Amino acid sequence: MAINKAMRAALRAVSYREGSVAEYYPLERELKTLAGRRPLRPAYTVWDHKVKVGDHCVPVRLYHPPKGRIIPGLLVFFHGGGWVTGNIDSYDRVCDNMTRATGRLVLSVDYRLAPEHRFPAGLEDCYAVTRELFCGAGMAGIRPEDITLIGDSAGGNLAAAVSLMARDRQEFLPRRQILLYPATAADHGPDAPFQSVQTNGTDYLLTAKRVEEYMQLYQKSPADRENPYFAPLLEQNLENQPDTLLITAEYDPLRDEGEAYGEALRAAGNRVQIVRMTNALHGFISLPPRFVHVKKAYLRINDFLERGGAL
16 A cells, blocks of 8 residues: 555654664663564464573573464564664564464574664574574474574565675585565664655654664674664675575665665675565564555565575
């Protein structure tokens, strides 16, 4: 459905709030957790576990499709929330929808959040869990070639960074990644080089100002803004990256940097599909499954998975 004048006015009204992300992120965490939980959780569909990483453990949650609909494969999911909010509870509905829509197992990673744990803490958690699946004990019946990384927004940033880190550390390399409206650049200020930051950065729920505030809480120092693991679009060598499905939203300040990352991956010789969802807003994958953009996204995701990657 197209965004009409009335809807634009409503979006503009709710895109602004008093205070900064630094002031309200604790409340946002609580609200997202309450909103994301399923009212009933059938005991046979999920399995909670923890992966030991150094001196701490990273919680993970495994989602099973309905019986009789399981397709071989595992989606390792990194949630969004600006590296500051979100957790496996707030994305419970999303991952439940994902396992039902794809017929595949979904493993959600509860990485550490900023500002309590700044870059690269959350990224190292995501990498360690993924490394365990590829190089450690793994999961019964899941081969490395059956694993796909997937993340939305900040989680898309983390999925892309895990793939870069895996190549650089030469410990493993995912074959596929699905990046949903990912953050890939380091600058979303007035002089940002992407048109979507200017055209979509004020009136469409996620504002460019909020993106900047999230990044300020995520970074440990200004030097992080020059690190490709912080902003993957900065990477000069994008060779040997996974087959990539990159889905953006038309009315999203992150749209152009996401598509630029897909084009840069393609220019480096990787196989990439770039899909822009018309009339969609940032974060649409969290909508109920009946919404058209969610349906279209899963049609693309399933096609990508069934083909074994991009063509």
